Each structure stands twice: as C-alpha cells, then as structure tokens.
Amino acid sequence: MDDNDRAKIELRQNGPLVVKGLTSMVGEDGAELEAKPVMALCRCGQSRTKPFCDGSHKEAGFLSENLTPAAGRDRLIAYQGAEVTITYNPLLCSHTAECGRLARHIFNPDQKPWIQPDNGTRDEVSSAVAACPSGALALIGPEHLVPERAEIKVEKNGPYWVTGPSVAAPSPGEGACTDKFVLCRCGHSGNKPYCDGSHRDKGWKSQS
Ligand code: SF4
C-alpha cells in the first residue's frame, strides 16, 4: 500500500489514539462501526462511550508513559518443525488465544514446548499465524501473514487489533510487524502504546 494512502494513528500525550483516514472499524460484537475520517479512540480504559474517547482520561489522570515494566520479555523464540518454523515473541502477545482456538493441537500452553508445528498441517499453522492479531507469531522469514483489509477491530475486554494503518510509535519488539499489531485500550500496558496482555492480568472489562 502507498504510504500516503495509509490510515494513520497518532498518539495524544496522556490522551486518546487519533485515527485518520480509516474506512473500516469493527466493534466488540463483530458489527461494523461507522468509521469517521478522524476518530479519537479511548486508550485510558475509562471512557463511557468506548471505544471512543469522551474526555474521561483527564479526570482519571491517565498517563501515557509506561509506569510498569512490560509483562513479557522481548525475545524471538523459534519453534522448528520438519516443514515450517514458527517464531514467537512473548512481549508482543496479547493473550487473545486465537492460535489455541484455531489449532490447539499446535498451540497449547499445557504442552511443552507450547508450540509444536509438526502437530498439524502447514495450512493449519498458516491459518493460526494469520489470525494472530498482535504479530507475536510469524513464520520464519519473518512472514506475519497480514489480512489485506485495512481496519481496526475492537476486542471485547481487550485491545485494538490493527491491520493496515501505521502508528506513530517505535517498534514494540523484536520481529514485530508494522502492518499488524495490537494497541492498548485498558491503560495498563507496560509497553504502550502496544498491548502487553495486562488487560487479562488486571481483569479489565470494557463494560462496567
Ligand atoms: S496474540 Fe498471537 S500468539 Fe498471543 S495468544 Fe493471541 S494468537 Fe496466540
């Protein structure tokens, strides 16, 4: 995609994400939301009109810098199979568990190692890597398998799944993908503006 045509996400200090030029946005329930040319999305976790900002960050005293260390370590781990090698960076993982939902025989935290590429077919591996919203999973290359459609999906009780738009922030970690990543919307991440899975550890709910 031409960089000039690309939707952009800007960060407001101690305030929302400002999205410009996005045409597709999907809500928590899977229904399309109206995507306006400029949208302010809540990232403090306190708005009463989520996913949009209603100014609550001010009264909540939200700080956009990281006050706590990130929940995962920034390292790229390779899981080698006979046909395919999968890489995983724990820092990038938002713990959505899409991988386990699609192919638990390959991605299973109860097995050691938790990723076993040879437990499934190449297609099953590719589908799960493509569905990983954070870019924590890739095929060696690295190849992240990014959906064509530029959009932001709002995960219930979780982060924004971004595919396509650029964000005005440094890379979140080793092997990260510039076209597919997850952005914090609970305010608790230690790797802001990216999600580090802290919403799950804190039990954050998007609807109170
Ligand atoms: S972010 Fe990716 S690696 Fe982490 S649980 Fe979700 S699908 Fe699996």
Ligand code: FES
């Ligand atoms: S960032 Fe403005 S209300 Fe949450």
